[in-house]
Amino acid sequence: MNPSAIHILVVDDEPDIRATVQEILEDENYFVVTAENGETARHALRDRRPDLILLDIWMPDLDGISLLKEWSEDQDGLPCPVIMMSGHGTVETAVEATRLGAYDFLEKPLSMAKLLLTVERALEADRLVKENVGLRRRTPLVHEPVGRSAVIARLREQVKRIALHDTWVLITGEAGSGRETFARFLHAQSPRRDRPFVDLGGAIIARGNAARELFGSEEDAHIHYGSLELAAGGTLLLDEVADMDMEAQTQLLAALDTGSFLRVGGKDPVPIDVRIVAATQRDLKEEVRLGRFREDLFYHLNVVPLHIPPLREHTEDVPDLLNYYVDYFAAHEKLAYRRFSVGAQNYLRNYAWPGNIRELKNLVQRILILGAGDEISQNEVESTLGTISPLPTLSLEGLVSFDQPLRQARELFEKAYLDYQLEKHNGNVSKMAKEAGMERTHLYRKLRSLGIEIKERR
Template identity: 50%
Template structure:
């Protein structure tokens, strides 16, 4: 498979380098250009599959460069515009000229990656026979043959045939995202198009309306995530309790407006909605922190996701599943768990649920050796991690902020050594958003590549 080539055109060195590092961690091939002249050279000599183009560059403005490329685009590379504060109207003009999307600065790297993936997917769809509307014959089933999981999958399949919103309720790490994908892939006749997952907690309150619902500028509607696809696909709103009061009212209004127009389903206004929460929304309603009417709208079809400790008989199958998945996706050497190791893990409480199990498997594949994972190795992995094997070399006489900085440096250096200096993998292990980890590493003066070379 050909690795997509992305050209980043921006006059700010820090932004160019940061975007390149993050995209390269996602296995993209990246070229950077600080001005239009260099960008044109890359365009001619090594045509990109996608272009990230800043509006303000020294020798030519991004709009003119966009117009130049759009009018003579022999390769058809899509363009995503990047704009700073106060240039949103210009970005809207860019989309009218042919840019596939635009993102505002300061950049949200989570949104950047989502926008890049979407642009490349659309480009691929345009170059390939359309498959929109076809159902998946093998949806990604949540793993487990226990009676509890069997009944849960059956219930999910029945719910997938309905268009009403579904509310997934479960502890952190219990697999709500996977069940949301399963509901989407079960593919009733109305559920077509992409699956889009949004972590509400990652959106600032003041930007939620723009991200989710869009806005109108110069009489040009710029739809947000919930409105841009019409009836296509599924939108998964994870952490629904983090919706701001304004966004709660807006979402309630959209759902209510669809029903008030006599529609049997939401398909003419919204994509399929699946929401998720790890807390009791009823308590938030009682304290006035969540809109009661919206609570009832979202919980028409509640689906409780059980914690892993309630179906431990599925653990051996989950271990095998994650080993095979990580070996296939990440290229790690195959290892299997001994019977004694599996039995120990069946009797572990799993406070972090399936996500904790996956991280444990990942860690054992990254740092372990040999073909078998035995009981001793599992016991060591379940113990609190001692970075040095002895009490941490932290000066306890320091103020809390400085002591915490020492711990963070030791902890993150340890994780980077585990992953060979790969920041993307380390971010997954520490369950930290990649952009935040990059900033933390820079603030602490940690060189990820140097730590990777020490192994």
């Protein structure tokens, strides 16, 4: 099967309709699976998560509306866009289907032209929703690494060559250097470009629920799809892979060895059809030597190594990066457009950039928010860098009011304390846990309960 083929499930009790719809869709290069009733449809969802479902309303064992309701009430909601089909539907039925989350409602006899158009629109709408979620989680998304230096030009060409071969890649580099950007660029240049790109951060899989996040789970008729299935046909980025605990490493290795996995609570193996890209800022060979990372998993992931240099090694790209982020924040966050003076650009080209490209992005954003005037001077840049670099000493003064319940005061203090530690350690949770005197798993749980985002600080 073509890894970029879109997977569609057709559920209808009439054999002629199933066969006709399957033939039409396969002529358009979709991968199609059919089911003749509700129970078979449930089994199909256990076999593999589809990208779209065409669902008949009137079926003998379980009607389509009941099946749609069952899926919509699941913890994760509908697994994908659902298009309802019916030969004698009513307005009330169509309204109910829409309320339960169906994308559209097609009347039988089916117009094949309308069917194909509706399928295309449903898939496009779903893609846009996922893109918007991604943009809300991390701004901005750079679709191609910015810069004209020989270093970045060479890396871009290297990634284009790697992308053509379906090998796994290990991306290394300092925090903020652009590892995720290159992973996304690799996906965009590959034959899998039209399929999902899923980013699973080490912060998520180190919380003690790695199996569920990676492999998903089954309970009765309810299925939670893990990242390996959400990325089916596409690319899975295991970000900060060195943060995975040993149990998660062992489970992942077993899945990679066999080419399949079991969902938590499941009985049937699910095949793996995904390109894995791992990324880390740590030296995995050293982690292996220290016994913190499995040597066999390291060799699985390190088929093709790709090192992203720190910004201080290609500072000639600083002007292009400054312009890119000014344009981005002006367009997407409606901040006033300003330009960096030649003196400011030269100063920043000679700056050490300990936080790499992420530090540069944050600098541009802060200057555009706080500053005024058409031109950004060197003095303004030096002043802003001076306010960014030092970390303030944590103080209770003005932070926590004593005229409130103890529980609320404690939560405010904990949030401020953990925010401070994240800034101090540049998002390195291992170092933060050591200083805070907490187990890493407990620390992840605490950060999550307080609504503190980890990844943006790395």
